[in-house]
Amino acid sequence: MEPLEPMRSVSVPADTHTSTPIWKSAPVTLGTMGVFAYALMSTRTGVVEAALGAMIAIAGAALYFISVMRTIRENSGIRVPLLGTPPVSPRDVDLLAGAGMPLIMGGSLLAIRAAGWTWPYLYLGLLAVTMVAAYVLPVVVHNRRLRKRTHRSQTP
Numbered sequence: 001m002e003p004l005e006p007m008r009s010v011s012v013p014a015d016t017h018t019s020t021p022i023w024k025s026a027p028v029t030l031g032t033m034g035v036f037a038y039a040l041m042s043t044r045t046g047v048v049e050a051a052l053g054a055m056i057a058i059a060g061a062a063l064y065f066i067s068v069m070r071t072i073r074e075n076s077g078i079r080v081p082l083l084g085t086p087p088v089s090p091r092d093v094d095l096l097a098g099a100g101m102p103l104i105m106g107g108s109l110l111a112i113r114a115a116g117w118t119w120p121y122l123y124l125g126l127l128a129v130t131m132v133a134a135y136v137l138p139v140v141v142h143n144r145r146l147r148k149r150t151h152r153s154q155t156p
Helices: 022-041 047-074 093-113 120-154
Strands: none
Touching: 022 120, 047 093, 047 120, 093 120
């Protein structure tokens, strides 16, 4: 029997997606569910409830904005797809985005119901369009800047 030839070494890139620990994701999930449940079940009206809802929505918007900007910064030289996972995504689940969107919706719902506005679903529909634009616009601007930068570097 002949001896086997040595095998070539194979390099496999390490998995960069780290799973979010349960001690971080469980309180965030329960907290956002609690805020949203309170917003759905609350029958209180008044300035205090409307201000509380507005503050919750602003906090959620800040968290979501930080998440989008961090994603764009991580993909500074790479095009980010509008649909799908960004090429550089070190996190399995982004807790900032996962907490930001529900807090925006829950806080806005609480503020709309506390203010006693008629047709609250019209306002929530407009809010949903605004939230989609909050993700799409920074990504489109990033991709356009990247395209202009690469176009300039290729032009003599």
